Amino acid sequence: MEIIIQPTPEAACRYVAGRIASLLSAKPAAVLGLATGSTPVGVYRELIQLHQRGEADFSHAAAFNLDEYLGLAPEHPASYHHFMQENLFQHVNFNPGRTFIPSGQASDVSAACADYEAKIRAYNGIDLQLLGIGGDGHIGFNEPSSSLSSRTRLKTLTPRTREDNARFFSSPEEVPHHVLTMGVGTIMEAREIFLLAFGQGKADAIAASVEGPVTANVPASVLQFHPTAKIVIDEAAASRLQRTDYYRWVFDNKPGWQR
């Protein structure tokens, strides 16, 4: 696990967008795992700028999103389909036939989840997965107690997550109770993972995930088992970590061959 502490969320987003752009130039048909929520918006903004400057081409890439609310149509303003269109897809040149998000309107949810897994396999897996983190340590919509080897499936949101995400809906009651999400096991198969977190509100979840025990009660803690996971955070999200001097030294003194 590599802990990368950046002075601001903007700097962190620039760093991650740069890594995505480098991957796209090295591997134009790269498969990206994308996330929603407020945290990755800055990465998408940077990617749009890189694309406008001719430094990021998505025409051969593919994208798989982590999750979607059950029962929301793609046009619903709080759906993750809508979020992705607004924040990234309509501004860059993805082939729409190569962008995938679990369907919130599937009539047979388990079949839709199995199809999603099959599609990821058909694309030979995810090269780079972007993640945010919930205040309780969830990744995707894998709430605390999610099996660490789970696959794409239906999950029930905790009251805390419904409250946290109520800001995207017109009223708190409107937040669905159920979602479809890639599993923790699905996420762990990505070849490279960047988890982003900003602000004091994420500091406890980051400390528990990075320096606490690996436990299904803090799903992001499983990233300790991932061979290349990078935790990219601002100073506030890093504020409850014990070993920040070490993490900073490691990042600032990387030998050239590791950059």
Ligand SMILES: N[C@@H]1[C@@H](O)[C@H](O)[C@@H](COP(=O)(O)O)O[C@@H]1O
């Ligand atoms: N399913 C999403 C997660 O993928 C995201 O990481 C989390 C945090 O969102 P935010 O970045 O807005 O704090 O929200 C939702 O629960």
